[in-house]
Amino acid sequence: MSDQSDVKFRLNNSELWGGLIGLALGGFVIWSGLKLKLGTINDPGAGFVLFYTGILMCLFAASIIIGALTEGGPTFGSRWVDTRWTKPLLVIVCLIAFSFALDPLGFLLSATPLMLLLLRVVDPVRWPLAVPIAVLVPLGMWWVLKRLLLIQLPSGIFEIG
């Protein structure tokens, strides 16, 4: 809470948005519980626990929101002050790209570029070391799984692996 100021209400207050997301999730859970039918107290239905958990979620989220409005809270920016925020962002982008590539390209064709990117974006590993690691580790893992443990990793449309 390093950057709390006298101004209590700020739109970029991360606590406020965290609470609002919780409230929205709670509302959705209540709605889902109602849709699934609550049943009765002596014969609870499929939505019984969901409904009451949703209510609890809304209560806890509301308490977070009230705290954010009355006491203030750190901004989103302050959460990433003095950090190398681009690094996790790049890793996230790599992972999302990998998740899109895994099924169509298969494990080997998607894991090798993923490894190479990760080795180069976090704290760049020298190319002469990064390339062999990026190629040999997925290949070695694939070999162990396929030949020794008889586990088939996705082979993709090119059926490589």
Place this chain on the structure above:
Amino acid sequence: MDTLINVAHGFGVALQPVNLIYCFIGVFIGTLVGVLPGIGPISAMSLLLPITLSGTPESGIIMMAGIYYGSMYGGSTTSILVNIPGEAASVVTCIDGHQMAKQGRAGPALGISAFGSFFAGTFALVALMLVAPKLASVAIAFGPAEYFSLMVLGLVVLTFLTQGSMAKALLMACIGVVLGVVGLDSITAQPRLTFGRLELIDGIGLVPVVMGLFGIAEVLFNTEQVIKRDVINTKITHLLPSKEDWKASAGPMTRGTILGFFLGILPGGGAVISSFASYALEKRLSKTPERFGQGAIEGVAGPEAANNAAAGGAFIPLMTLGIPPNVVMALLLGAFVIHGLQPGPLMITQNPGLFWGIVASMYIGNLMLLVLNLPMIGMWVQLLKLPYNILFPLIILFTIIGVYCSSNNVFDVYVMIAFGIIGYFMRKLGYEPAPLVLAFVLGPMLENNLRKSLILSQGDLMTFIERPISAVCLAFAVMLLVGPLLPSLRKKRELVALDEGA
């Protein structure tokens, strides 16, 4: 006499070559993740959860248990030599352990930490052997109301002890319950929150959730920081503590062991809180409290014994009641469930080989750890120099492969990546993942027991109050929920709040 026969039977199981290998792999990996800052036992256990599928239940669970208590040993090495806790339970060891290392006494610090851990680990096992069967025979009488209330208490204690806002921790626990009940309803077989996806009919898998929240999120969290390591470079000698060191450490070790064991049994408690409690106790009892923080060996011996005793004690609620008291035990429960086993009061009688085999393997594991942590200390010191820019991509690849292998399903890889990203933002915004995971595991059991008790009592809510065990659990839970509203208790909570995710 029965106990001795059972122990002999347990050793018969634990000494099978395959189980010895799994035990060694477990304690080795445990020490490894304990030594490496940034990767805790939770990440390692979630990473290796799919591997338990390949062997017998005994082997898999022996390995998982080995990772847990092995990490308690390994964590102290990093704390003493680098002043960075290898895992959360070793935070306290940094205070005096690193000071000792700076004064050229790294050897005795590491030695007393290993011997203290061994002593406490052995005590915890003997106590586990004696207490667990007795508690299990009592637990047979537990009905759904008692189970429901116990689980509520466990969740509330964990949220009480979690760092930061309690409202956030409780919100996380609720989300965990919701995620846990995704899939077919166990009573009406109605699909819940499946969004028409066939992959969700059986619910969300534990492996992708924990690997995402603890494996991927941990890596993302660590990549944004520059991890600096100031490894003590002097040669480590005199690993065997002197007579004076033993004399000063005997009391703290004994007290830490007893305190840690009982704190470990409590739901929500565990290794972290017990090490802090032991340090505070020793400082209070010491005639020269000013030495604490300046390299007092008591400040290493007590907490190290306490966190290992707690690691042993934490097995009691899982083995006897089937209720995991913390996230690590929740993962162990996951390993049991993967093999179609349900730990609980009946497991000791119905599956004695498994229970006593695990207990006996822990004895053997403790001996292995003593060897791994004393003569081989040089190897771990070298490992502290392993570059993270190579380690992190490898961890990501292993998590992807691990998740895929656990279900042979690409969908689980997507789930893991999604939970990894969510977990990273959760941690950044101060939402701890530990209550979510524990609630995720307990959620279906909690729902089942609540509905069963309501059906059995014909909707009478008084059933939770009229049954003494249930009433006591709920009363404690209410006290802990209301407690933080009182300023004095809030202050105490902030002091003991722990970071389970580390």
